Amino acid sequence: MSLWNDFNDAQSNSNVIPKGTLAKVRLTIRPGGFDDPAQGWTGGYAKRGNTGAVYLDAEYTVLVGQYAKRKIWSMIGLYSPNGPNWANMGRSLVRGILNSARGLSDKDKSPEAQARRRINGFADLDGLEFVARIDVGTDTNGDEKNEIRSAVTPDHRDYAQVMGAAAPSYAAPHPQQGHAPSTPNYSAPTHQAQPQQPQHAPAPGFTGRPSWAE
Numbered sequence: 001m002s003l004w005n006d007f008n009d010a011q012s013n014s015n016v017i018p019k020g021t022l023a024k025v026r027l028t029i030r031p032g033g034f035d036d037p038a039q040g041w042t043g044g045y046a047k048r049g050n051t052g053a054v055y056l057d058a059e060y061t062v063l064v065g066q067y068a069k070r071k072i073w074s075m076i077g078l079y080s081p082n083g084p085n086w087a088n089m090g091r092s093l094v095r096g097i098l099n100s101a102r103g104l105s106d107k108d109k110s111p112e113a114q115a116r117r118r119i120n121g122f123a124d125l126d127g128l129e130f131v132a133r134i135d136v137g138t139d140t141n142g143d144e145k146n147e148i149r150s151a152v153t154p155d156h157r158d159y160a161q162v163m164g165a166a167a168p169s170y171a172a173p174h175p176q177q178g179h180a181p182s183t184p185n186y187s188a189p190t191h192q193a194q195p196q197q198p199q200h201a202p203a204p205g206f207t208g209r210p211s212w213a214e
Contacts (some may be wrong), residue, residue, distance in 0.1 A: 096151030100130035
């Protein structure tokens with residue numbers, strides 16, 4: 001039987017990037033229009049779902065490599081009426097993103113490193129480039145979709161290779177200059193990714209959230 005009679009061994013047409021893939025990505029926060037200054041949620045970046053959960057609607061664009069220009073949509077949890085778990089996961093992800101984008105070891109507890117893990121607001125996250133570990137979840141229809149739940153820091157042996165020549169190098173301030181300011185101003189990258197059709201177009205509303213975040 002020829003290749004054109006039996007298709008059992010044909011390559012799957014899955015459009016999902018394999019789980020565990022490391023990729024350099026750029027984070028774009030799609031505006032949600034929900035602010036709560038008491039929580040530090042300003043600038044219209046946060047989004048509030050129908051259940052009362054609050055999150056950042058994150059779009060990640062793969063910048064280089066086999067999956068360049070592919071986009072991944074995921075959420076960064078800020079608040080869930082069901083408890084602190086989702087917010088804690090969101091804060092952990094943002095810490096990892098800052099470590100990865102700013103070239104910090106997660107073990108670095110120096111005053112300079114602590115300063116670089118602080119932001120003035122969510123606008124400081126918009127446009128950051130970092131190394132992500134790509135995961136696979138499911139959408140509301142049960143179909144596989146890519147998600148990003150963690151970032152790779154310089155502690156990982158493959159960080160430098162994946163981040164490439166553009167990996168950030170934040171030198172510690174000269175001893176005579178004192179410590180770095182508590183809220184440094186890091187400029188976002190100026191180049192833009194080319195548009196890309198979604199691998200799975202995100203469904204409207206609060207799609208793909210964990211059940212305990214509802």
